[in-house]
Structure formats: C-alpha cells, structure tokens
Amino acid sequence: MSTKIIQLKTLQDNYAYLLVNDSTRQTAVIDPGNAKPVLKALATENLSLTHILLTHHHYDHSGGVGELKKYCPEAEVIIHKDDAARLAVTADRRLQKGETIDFSPTSIQVLHLPCHTRGHVAFLVENSLFTGDTLFTAGCGKFFEGTATEMHNNLKRLKTLPANTNIYCGHEYTVENLEHAHQADPANPTISKRLQKARLTQADGNPLVPATLALELASNPFLRLDDITLQQQLKTSNELDTLIALYRIYYRETPQPS
Numbered sequence: 001m002s003t004k005i006i007q008l009k010t011l012q013d014n015y016a017y018l019l020v021n022d023s024t025r026q027t028a029v030i031d032p033g034n035a036k037p038v039l040k041a042l043a044t045e046n047l048s049l050t051h052i053l054l055t056h057h058h059y060d061h062s063g064g065v066g067e068l069k070k071y072c073p074e075a076e077v078i079i080h081k082d083d084a085a086r087l088a089v090t091a092d093r094r095l096q097k098g099e100t101i102d103f104s105p106t107s108i109q110v111l112h113l114p115c116h117t118r119g120h121v122a123f124l125v126e127n128s129l130f131t132g133d134t135l136f137t138a139g140c141g142k143f144f145e146g147t148a149t150e151m152h153n154n155l156k157r158l159k160t161l162p163a164n165t166n167i168y169c170g171h172e173y174t175v176e177n178l179e180h181a182h183q184a185d186p187a188n189p190t191i192s193k194r195l196q197k198a199r200l201t202q203a204d205g206n207p208l209v210p211a212t213l214a215l216e217l218a219s220n221p222f223l224r225l226d227d228i229t230l231q232q233q234l235k236t237s238n239e240l241d242t243l244i245a246l247y248r249i250y251y252r253e254t255p256q257p258s
C-alpha cells in the first residue's frame with residue numbers, strides 16, 4: 001500500500017478523504033464539502049493538493065472546492081462530465097466512462113454509477129473504494145436522478161469487487177441504516193450483531209466508516225437482493241422488487257422502477 005488515507009469529518013455527517021502518496025507527495029481530496037478541515041489537515045501534514053476529486057455535484061460534497069482552489073490553485077478539479085455543469089466552480093477535467101486518473105506511483109480507477117446523480121462516480125484506489133452517496137455502510141443512496149434498475153446495475157457491479165475492499169462512503173449513516181436493515185431482515189444475525197456493536201462504537205464517538213465489502217455483503221440488504229429469506233420477509237420474488245421494497249423501508253418513497 002503506497003497510499004495513505006486520512007478521514008475527515010465535514011459539515012453535519014459528511015466525510016471527506018485525503019489520499020497521500022508519501023513518496024511523491026501527490027495529495028488528493030475526495031468530496032470536500034467544506035474547506036476548513038481539509039486545509040487544517042494539509043497544514044498539519046505539510047501537504048499541498050494536486051487533485052480535487054468529486055463523486056458528484058451535490059454541495060455537501062463540493063462546497064469547499066472554491067476555497068481550496070484559492071490555497072492550492074494547481075490542484076486539478078475532477079468530476080464526471082454529466083455532473084460538471086452543475087458544479088459551482090469550473091471543472092479542470094471532465095470524466096468519461098471507465099477512466100483512470102494517474103496518481104503516481106498508483107492510479108485511481110473511476111467507476112461511473114449513474115442514479116443518485118447522472119454523473120455519480122466511485123473512485124477505486126488499491127483496495128479502497130470511495131462510494132460517495134451511491135453505496136453507504138449498511139445502506140444505499142437516494143435515487144435522485146435515476147431508476148431502481150440503474151441502481152440495481154450499480155450494486156451488481158460493486159458486488160464483484162474483492163471482498164477485502166474497504167468501503168469509504170460520503171456520510172455517517174451506519175447506525176440508522178442498520179436499524180432499517182434490521183427492520184427489513186430481522187432474522188439476519190450479522191445485522192443484529194453489527195447494529196449492537198455499531199451503537200456502542202458511535203456512543204464512544206468513533207466512526208463506523210470504512211467497512212469491508214465482506215461485512216457489507218453479509219449485512220447490507222442492498223447487496224443481498226437475491227437472498228431468499230430477505231425476499232420472503234419483503235414478500236418479493238426478484239431482485240428489482242426487493243430493491244424497491246427496501247427503498248420504501250429506508251426512504252418511505254417508491255422509486256421509478258425503470
């Protein structure tokens with residue numbers, strides 16, 4: 001592992017992340033909703049930003065970009081082309097499908113996952129996946145600009161990554177998501193145990209992000225749409241209907257199926 005990850009709390013419950021290559025001093029920030037904690041961490045570590053990576057255009061993920069550019073004008077602002085026009089600042093690079101970003105000596109792989117927004121992407125760096133508002137620990141983001149079918153495709157794709165992948169998402173929603181997960185799948189012992197443990201961890205003031213994909217596969221119902229017990233519980237018989245039923249439990253809304 002050549003990339004160090006520094007996890008920062010921003011705004012109410014957002015996370016921003018610094019990626020640092022100790023040898024080359026290349027430094028990226030992912031989803032700076034607010035510049036302040038990022039600038040503080042850069043000063044502490046004596047770093048300057050080379051990349052500003054955005055999973056999507058929403059302000060709670062990008063609100064700090066303008067101020068960061070003032071301090072680090074050489075930092076390249078990178079976002080998917082379908083979200084770039086709605087960013088408050090001008091993007092330096094607009095991502096297309098399936099690109100990689102050079103982050104010497106490693107590279108960052110871009111996964112286009114449209115649904116929460118049209119240009120939502122995840123960034124894969126070594127065994128760390130930065131999922132923004134698409135996949136949450138024990139949950140899934142809102143389908144603001146897409147359909148259940150699109151999110152289903154995104155989830156199927158994420159499930160194929162190695163089980164030891166660490167999931168770094170854009171918000172700390174773990175406990176409330178596990179409460180919804182427990183409601184949806186009360187017989188799942190991994191969910192009950194994870195919920196109990198998560199409440200204690202949160203009470204101690206500690207983050208519940210990241211989580212491994214292995215843990216998510218066992219206890220995030222959005223990654224378990226083919227599970228027979230879950231389907232019986234939700235009275236569904238296929239993955240898409242299970243996804244829609246889960247969405248209703250989590251968000252009390254019915255999404256567009258396709």
Ligand SMILES: [Zn+2]
Nearest residue numbers: 056058116133
């Ligand atoms: Zn969002």
Ligand SMILES: [Zn+2]
Nearest residue numbers: 058060133170
């Ligand atoms: Zn968000």
